[in-house]
Amino acid sequence: MALTQTPDLAAPRSAQPRKKGANLEKWGWIYMRASGVLLVVLIFGHLFVNLMLGEGIHGIDFAFVAGKFASPFWQWWDVLMLWLALIHGANGMRTIVNDYVTGATTRKVLVWALWIAAGFLILLGTLVVFTFDPCLGVENSTTDWLIEMCSAR
Ligand code: HEM
Known part of the structure; x- marks a missing residue:
């Protein structure tokens, strides 16, 4: 197209036949809205419980996290x-x-890097949450309540 010509932005996209199969872009669009609604509840619930209930921010320590997990x-x-x-x-x-x-190659590399990083963090975070054990390494601890709690187990 010559540079002097302006593209017809109002032209129907249906001029190009839509690919068959699952429309991943549509599901991605829906996911952003649905996860956004859930994240409002989860994030603000998390902030309220951790920062405002009880002693608030001053109550956050190892015991607080261990208690939640x-x-x-x-x-x-x-x-x-x-x-x-x-x-x-x-x-x-x-x-x-x-x-x-x-650039098509740069785009591909960056998008792959994004999903690899997200996948790695999801795996690591999920493992931490479900395998967390406050008594791991307690033999090196000098915290009385932790030694007492773990020796009672
Ligand atoms: C309070 C919870 C959140 C809500 C309600 C929310 C909502 C949304 C919505 C509706 C979009 C789509 C915007 C569009 O397509 O034009 C969006 C985009 C985005 N969100 Fe969130 N989001 C939340 C939390 C987060 C968090 C925690 C992160 C980071 C981990 C994040 C990162 C992004 C990014 C990078 C985009 C793309 C922005 C763009 O397209 O320009 N959001 N968010």
């Missing part, structure tokens, strides 16, 4: 927040990369 409710809350936010963030970054990176 001892409860399946908070384990699932945190894992859901982790999965939804990382997939949401990676998919949002994929949109930005697709919008702004003009």
Whole structure:
């Protein structure tokens, strides 16, 4: 197209036949909205419980985290927040990369790097939440309540 010509932005996209199969872009668009709604509840619930209830921010220490991870409710809350936010963030970054990176190879490398990083963090975070054991390495600890609690197990 000559540079003096302006593209017809109102031209119907249906001029190009739509590819058959699952429309991943549509599901990605829906995922961003659905996960956004859930993340509002999960993130603000997380902030309220951690920062405002009880002693608030001053109550956050190893025991507080260990206490939360001892409860399946908070384990699932945190894992859901982790999965939804990382997939949401990676998919949002994929949109930005697709919008702004003009080189096809660079775009491909960056989008792959995004999903690999998100997958690695999801795996690591999920393992930490479900395998967390406050008594691991307690023999090197000098914290009285922890030694007492772990020797009682
Ligand atoms: C409070 C919870 C959140 C809500 C309600 C929310 C909502 C949304 C929505 C509706 C979009 C789509 C915007 C569009 O297509 O134009 C979006 C995009 C995005 N979100 Fe979130 N989000 C939340 C949390 C997060 C978190 C925790 C992250 C990071 C891990 C994140 C990273 C992104 C990115 C990178 C984009 C792409 C921005 C763009 O397309 O320009 N969001 N968000």
